[in-house]
Amino acid sequence: MDAQALLEQAPDSRVASSATRLAGSSGWQGTGRSDTALWGLCKGSGKNPYQVCVDLGDRATKCSCPSRKFPCKHALALQLRDVREPLPVAETPDWVTEWLTRRNRAAAAPAAADESPEAVQRRAKAKEKTARAREDAVRAGVAGLTDWLGDVAGAGLAGLPARDAAWWHSIQARMVDAQAKGLASAVDEVRGIVAAGGPRWAHDAADRLGGLHLLARLSSSPDAVVRRRLGFSVAEEEVRTGPGWSDLWVPLLKLESDDGLVRTVRQWAWGRAHGWVVAVRHLGGGGRPAPPLTHGVQVQGVLHPYPGVPPHRVAVGELLVERQPEPIAAPESWRAALAGLEEHLKADPWQRLHPLGCGSVRVTEDCRHLVDHTGRGLPVRGDLALDQALALTGGEPFDAWALWNGRELRLGAVATSGGAPEVVG
Secondary structure, three states, X not given: OOHHHHHOOOOOHHHHHHHHHHHOOOOEEEEEEOOOEEEEEEOOOOOXXXXXXXXXXXXXXXXXXXXXXXXOHHHHHHHHHHHHOOOOEOOOOHHHHHHHHHHHHHHOOOOOOOOOXXXXXXXXHHHXXXXXXXXHHHHHHHXXXXXXXXXXXXXXXXXXXXXXXXXXHHHHHHHHHOOOHHHHHHHHXXXXXXXXXXXXXXXXXXXXXXXXXXXXXXXXXXXXXXXXXXXXXXXXXXXXXXXXXXXXXXXXXXXXXXXXXXXXXXXXXXXXXXXXXXEEEEEEOOOOOOOOOOOOOEEEEEEEEOOOOOXXXXXXXXXXXXXXOOOOOOOOOHHHHHHOXXXXXXXXXXXXXXXXEXXXXXXXXXXXXXXXXXXXXXXXXXXXXXXXXXXXXXXXXXXXXXXXXXXXXEEEEEEOOOOOOEEOO
8 A cells, every 4th residue: 555545544634644744753663564464662652652563464453552543643654654664574573463363363254245135225325324424524514614715705815814824724624524625625725825925825815715615606516526626536446447548648747746744746648539638646654656657758558537527637547558759739829729728617617727738939038938929928937847948949949838827837848840749847
């Protein structure tokens, strides 16, 4: 299991956050592993360290701490330490052996799953009950968010910079407790905009708050985009069992982010028959996730789309052949490129990043804009990718592919006119 999968087992966000910090603590001793278990002693508030062990067969855990949350932060932290760097192979302590023996004895004669119609119906009802409970929790979270948005509107945007961290954390924690992680992330985005400041912070914060208000108003809709924005997700394993798109895919754009708990890499790939798709990979515990696809390399393979609208998120299926990319046709002007976003914006007005391409652009003398052949330009982020693009093209016009956030371009790939794209970001 990777760190993200481990952190998803946490009973709440506080345990996940504590486990991430504890994984890097120096209070561990006697850690070790075997083919069947992990174990270690973790210093706690008492005189004796906590005994922590994990059964690698089914990831069951045991800890001598008094926590009533399962798995506890110590059990998660031990597994995160093993993900970062495998624990040393050692002789299994007696207390671990005794626990494993008890578990094996209890599982020696497992009861056969009851497949009677009554049992199947009971399981179906239990699943429906869980789903209804989740819906009720999210509905309550949306009601709380609506009240919070009303308070913000009443107090005015000017007061947001004076709000302390606890004020922001309280509404985020409330959304997490309501199992609406999408709303928690959206609130955190507003907090980040306010904290960053700058001349446009009030405009950008108002834009995000308006998006939150719209999402709250539409929260009862069964639309796949709305549900995804609220935090309802589809398991990747389920997506992989669904239809796949076979194509020649070229990953051209990439963006990494870190919320302090989980690092995320998003990768936009161009499919010659399917257009843009985005693949996402998460990793916690301080690790850095590898891109889902080999960046900048054309691959023939199958990607499975999640429910939603273009550019679809995809799960990576079977990949067959990798080779250097072939030329890709780009829109002839920024006007044409931006016009192509209209349907996407209507389908998902909360999307803030859009893959965008344009043929035969040049960099202005001040290196602040990319101008097309009609003389229209878009602001471009001045970074290493832009420097590399200038070095590769020698100042001549080039085809460009970038991420557009509504204000500036983040350059990701370039090509000489009619040539194959080369990633720079």
